[in-house]
Amino acid sequence: APWGYSKENGPATWHKDCPIANTGVRQSPIDLITTGQTCAKYDSNLKPVIVSYPAFSEATFLNNGHSVQFQPSAGNLSELSGGPLTKKYKFEQFHFHWGNNDSEGSEHRVNGKMYPAELHLVHWNSESPNFSSFQEAVGSNDPHALCVLGFFLKVGAENASLKPITDLLSKVKNAGSSVSFPGKFDLKAVLPETLTDYYTYDGSLTTPPLAECVKWIVFKEPIEVSTAQMEAFRAVDDGHGKPITGNYRPPCPLHTRTVAASFK
Numbered sequence: 001a002p003w004g005y006s007k008e009n010g011p012a013t014w015h016k017d018c019p020i021a022n023t024g025v026r027q028s029p030i031d032l033i034t035t036g037q038t039c040a041k042y043d044s045n046l047k048p049v050i051v052s053y054p055a056f057s058e059a060t061f062l063n064n065g066h067s068v069q070f071q072p073s074a075g076n077l078s079e080l081s082g083g084p085l086t087k088k089y090k091f092e093q094f095h096f097h098w099g100n101n102d103s104e105g106s107e108h109r110v111n112g113k114m115y116p117a118e119l120h121l122v123h124w125n126s127e128s129p130n131f132s133s134f135q136e137a138v139g140s141n142d143p144h145a146l147c148v149l150g151f152f153l154k155v156g157a158e159n160a161s162l163k164p165i166t167d168l169l170s171k172v173k174n175a176g177s178s179v180s181f182p183g184k185f186d187l188k189a190v191l192p193e194t195l196t197d198y199y200t201y202d203g204s205l206t207t208p209p210l211a212e213c214v215k216w217i218v219f220k221e222p223i224e225v226s227t228a229q230m231e232a233f234r235a236v237d238d239g240h241g242k243p244i245t246g247n248y249r250p251p252c253p254l255h256t257r258t259v260a261a262s263f264k
């Protein structure tokens with residue numbers, strides 16, 4: 001049976017098809033600890049993250065049964081650089097993780113605290129000689145083949161920039177359903193202006209195949225969405241006639257990794 005988040009096919013069972021779930025030493029997500037021994041260490045060399053996200057004009061919005069995913073056509077020119085990165089990365093897709101109440105849902109945690117949701121912007125290194133697509137990057141064994149930007153979502157004011165996305169959730173209620181995104185979508189408008197304060201560490205995909213190929217950049221400043229917008233996520237079905245309630249993987253052991261912080 002395909003993997004998911006239920007008792008029968010959830011994170012505790014993924015090791016059966018993906019042994020790295022239990023044997024990997026750089027798995028994601030993690031709990032971002034800000035004080036004490038294993039805490040994130042300030043690195044003054046960390047620069048702001050630079051994104052170039054021209055409004056997407058052609059994209060598919062899909063409910064794949066374990067998340068909802070916005071994927072622009074391959075020709076999109078969106079790029080990522082700066083921060084801890086030494087290369088330019090190409091935008092592949094964004095998707096979300098959420099819970100069925102406001103006290104859970106994010107994948108990364110901060111001192112054990114979960115946010116109600118987490119937005120992942122997935123990119124792949126477009127300057128590597130070893131691969132030339134997202135799928136190839138995932139299978140490349142390159143430790144920084146991918147870079148995923150993580151943004152926490154918290155409940156507050158309605159997020160007008162994300163409204164075109166949350167308004168579309170009812171149209172992809174059924175797992176496996178997708179719609180062509182109508183019009184343009186300005187992802188840049190969703191993000192905080194300054195991408196200066198973040199945690200960064202070497203990790204993995206948080207869903208099978210759990211490949212350990214991700215440079216993670218998780219931003220300190222959450223993005224606000226309204227309760228109604230959060231509720232819209234909670235109505236999306238998982239393909240077994242039930243809403244997806246909690247498509248987040250619990251935190252994984254840090255092992256010998258260190259987490260760097262771009263802020264004090």
Ligand SMILES: NS(=O)(=O)c1ccco1
Pocket residue numbers: 120122148204205206207208
């Ligand atoms: N959740 S995530 O961003 O680590 C990801 C991207 C593709 C598969 O899993």
Ligand SMILES: [Zn+2]
Pocket residue numbers: 095096097120206
């Ligand atoms: Zn994700």
